[in-house]
Amino acid sequence: MMVESATETIRTTPSNQNGVSSLSSQSDGGGREGGSNGDTNGEISPVDLLHLQQQQALQAARQFILQQATGLNSPSMPHTHITTYKDSQMITPQQMQQILSPPQLQALLQQQQALMLQQVTHTHTLTRAPHKSPHTEHKMIFVWFSSSHFSHLFQQQLGNKQLAFQQQLIQMQQLQQQHILNLQRQGLVNLQPGQGAVPIQSLQQAMCPTDLQQLWKDVAGIQSTEEAMKHEGLDLTTNSSNTTSYSASKVSPQIPHHPLPNGQNSVHTPKRDSSNHEEHTASHPLYGHGECKWPGCEALCEDMGQFIKHLNSEHALDDRSTAQCRVQMQVVQQLEIQLAKESERLQAMMTHLHMRPSEPKSFNQPLNLASSVSLSKRESEGFPEGLPHPPTSAATPITPMRQGPSVISSSSLHGVGPIRRRNSDKFCTPIASELAQNCEFYKNADVRPPFTYASLIRHAILETPDRQLTLNEIYNWFTRMFAYFRRNTATWKNAVRHNLSLHKCFVRVENVKGAVWTVDEVEYQKRRPPKMTGSPTLVKNMISGLGFGSLNASYQAALAESSLGLLNSPTLMNNSTGASLNMLHVGHDDVSSTVEQVNSNGSCSPGLSPQQYGHQVHVKEEPAEMEEDSRPVSLMASVTQNLSMPGDERDMDEELPTEELE
DNA sequence: GATATCCTAAACATCA
DNA sequence: TTGATGTTTAGGATAT
Numbered sequence: 190m191m192v193e194s195a196t197e198t199i200r201t202t203p204s205n206q207n208g209v210s211s212l213s214s215q216s217d218g219g220g221r222e223g224g225s226n227g228d229t230n231g232e233i234s235p236v237d238l239l240h241l242q243q244q245q246a247l248q249a250a251r252q253f254i255l256q257q258a259t260g261l262n263s264p265s266m267p268h269t270h271i272t273t274y275k276d277s278q279m280i281t282p283q284q285m286q287q288i289l290s291p292p293q294l295q296a297l298l299q300q301q302q303a304l305m306l307q308q309v310t311h312t313h314t315l316t317r318a319p320h321k322s323p324h325t326e327h328k329m330i331f332v333w334f335s336s337s338h339f340s341h342l343f344q345q346q347l348g349n350k351q352l353a354f355q356q357q358l359i360q361m362q363q364l365q366q367q368h369i370l371n372l373q374r375q376g377l378v379n380l381q382p383g384q385g386a387v388p389i390q391s392l393q394q395a396m397c398p399t400d401l402q403q404l405w406k407d408v409a410g411i412q413s414t415e416e417a418m419k420h421e422g423l424d425l426t427t428n429s430s431n432t433t434s435y436s437a438s439k440v441s442p443q444i445p446h447h448p449l450p451n452g453q454n455s456v457h458t459p460k461r462d463s464s465n466h467e468e469h470t471a472s473h474p475l476y477g478h479g480e481c482k483w484p485g486c487e488a489l490c491e492d493m494g495q496f497i498k499h500l501n502s503e504h505a506l507d508d509r510s511t512a513q514c515r516v517q518m519q520v521v522q523q524l525e526i527q528l529a530k531e532s533e534r535l536q537a538m539m540t541h542l543h544m545r546p547s548e549p550k551s552f553n554q555p556l557n558l559a560s561s562v563s564l565s566k567r568e569s570e571g572f573p574e575g576l577p578h579p580p581t582s583a584a585t586p587i588t589p590m591r592q593g594p595s596v597i598s599s600s601s602l603h604g605v606g607p608i609r610r611r612n613s614d615k616f617c618t619p620i621a622s623e624l625a626q627n628c629e630f631y632k633n634a635d636v637r638p639p640f641t642y643a644s645l646i647r648h649a650i651l652e653t654p655d656r657q658l659t660l661n662e663i664y665n666w667f668t669r670m671f672a673y674f675r676r677n678t679a680t681w682k683n684a685v686r687h688n689l690s691l692h693k694c695f696v697r698v699e700n701v702k703g704a705v706w707t708v709d710e711v712e713y714q715k716r717r718p719p720k721m722t723g724s725p726t727l728v729k730n731m732i733s734g735l736g737f738g739s740l741n742a743s744y745q746a747a748l749a750e751s752s753l754g755l756l757n758s759p760t761l762m763n764n765s766t767g768a769s770l771n772m773l774h775v776g777h778d779d780v781s782s783t784v785e786q787v788n789s790n791g792s793c794s795p796g797l798s799p800q801q802y803g804h805q806v807h808v809k810e811e812p813a814e815m816e817e818d819s820r821p822v823s824l825m826a827s828v829t830q831n832l833s834m835p836g837d838e839r840d841m842d843e844e845l846p847t848e849e850l851e
Numbered sequence: 852g853a854t855a856t857c858c859t860a861a862a863c864a865t866c867a
Numbered sequence: 868t869t870g871a872t873g874t875t876t877a878g879g880a881t882a883t
Contacts, residue, residue, distance in 0.1 A: 641857065660872065684858065690874050697873080704872080
């Protein structure tokens with residue numbers, strides 16, 4: 190048996206490693222793929238991209254020269270831009286993956302978009318005004334001044350005065366190369382020597398999505414500068430004749446030029462208050478919140494009419510608009526490519542995770558699946574909008590990686606299982622919600638649930654209307670809910686029996702139909718170390734600082750908030766009566782157990798009175814008054830109870846009996 | 852390192 | 868006698 194146990198440990202450990210490695214590989218792979226995207230995809234010509242880059246470099250250089258000629262001291266000397274990645278707000282690919290959720294995925298896509306833009310507009314940032322935040326400045330390391338073509342042009346064009354600038358460029362170039370080499374060593378950039386472009390994904394971590402607008406502005410700024418230079422007789426465009434120009438003639442015919450505002454026929458009433466901006470947004474995708482949504486514009490327009498005028502005057506068909514449109518098109522294309530790849534990866538992941546079909550085992554004892562489902566729904570409804578909702582069906586699964594709850598990504602796949610997962614099990618993982626959300630996953634995947642046997646047993650019992658189960662029913666619940674428990678029968682059944690006998694919280698009751706097991710919540714809560722008592726900050730820190738990486742930040746916040754709600758409740762904080770209050774150890778099995786109990790026993794079981802939650806018949810060794818006090822420790826339920834019964838004072842933390850476990 | 856918790860394994864008892 | 872159920876002990880692993 191020990192051998193079996195050992196092998197099991199070995200078996201689960203790799204699953205953990207696989208999970209981690211999959212995370213890593215996913216992220217890393219994404220980087221590689223992203224990098225190759227820009228190089229190999231057929232929709233965006235690498236030549237075009239390179240030309241675009243060169244053009245941008247030239248423009249930046251022109252602007253730089255202009256500043257030099259006009260005595261402007263460039264605020265953006267190379268050394269001011271090249272910063273170490275430690276300075277940036279980088280996160281590791283693993284971290285990024287762990288926190289990845291649908292909304293975050295959206296942010297990631299935006300990063301992709303920003304990176305695309307950066308590839309096109311990076312160089313001009315060298316001349317950026319000093320007001321630019323350092324966070325953005327550090328991203329300007331990837332420049333393409335190394336282009337020999339660029340240098341050659343400068344050799345021809347620049348006079349003696351510009352030679353100094355050229356030397357500066359060379360220095361910049363060297364610094365950039367050094368930095369790229371450093372990045373290569375860090376594995377952040379997969380660059381071949383002499384390769385001009387940096388893989389998009391490699392830039393990902395150095396790019397802040399919030400700079401997207403600024404980048405667009407910068408694109409516009411370059412164009413404006415170019416126009417200004419033309420006016421000042423510094424037009425160098427003729428020297429870049431062999432580079433891709435932004436002129437309309439160079440734009441591919443299939444490029445959907447931005448619909449000209451001339452054709453707008455939906456001019457609305459000229460004056461509208463800001464509350465109607467959403468309507469405007471709906472009427473024109475480039476107008477919203479009283480602003481022009483043209484990339485990099487943000488011009489304020491009071492109404493649609495003004496916006497139309499603005500659109501006609503500022504964003505007419507010219508070189509700049511065409512270039513911006515082209516860039517935007519590339520952004521979209523890149524996003525589409527990336528989305529396709531991510532979707533494909535997601536599909537592969539789901540296929541992998543569900544490739545093992547659940548065993549065709551019939552369960553002849555329905556165990557309140559309906560209530561479980563309804564509970565699941567209620568919990569899901571309780572999730573903040575935007576939070577990832579785990580799979581509710583095997584047919585439409587969501588990759589566990591995206592799940593906010595820690596079940597799969599941080600626990601199961603990490604191979605810790607129900608065993609020795611105190612952190613998540615006690616403080617973070619709401620069993621009910623986790624099970625509800627990942628119900629199908631656990632039913633189908635041979636993944637060990639990250640809960641203790643005691644927690645699972647308790648949940649199984651509390652899930653039933655009468656809060657009691659026979660041993661066999663508990664068995665069935667385990668096998669029904671978890672594919673993992675459909676094997677290793679002897680092991681876990683023994684463990685179940687062991688837990689039932691060992692823990693005082695499980696009370697054996699002689700019933701009509703035989704012996705059933707119930708849960709003594711008081712005892713169950715006694716098991717919990719009196720943690721997270723008092724300080725809301727402590728609660729939040731505990732929740733957020735326990736290292737369950739996959740736990741969505743919002744989800745953590747939600748949990749913390751729910752806990753805070755309880756802890757901040759004056760009525761709850763000023764309790765004083767005895768036993769029931771022991772239940773309010775908010776720590777332990779879960780801040781969760783709070784949530785979990787809410788769902789299991791509180792609002793989700795309308796037909797069940799609080800008293801029913803406790804032991805019902807022939808509870809051995811339990812004081813009669815216990816039955817009344819052994820209500821669920823649900824935070825919400827407690828809050829509700831306290832609100833509805835102001836006189837029912839309960840002590841939350843004080844006078845908690847010391848550990849008398851076992 | 853001590854302690855607590857949890858898991859696993861196993862032996863044993865009871866009962867239908 | 869057998870299997871299910873229940874109790875208890877022991878040891879290892881992990882986290883605090």
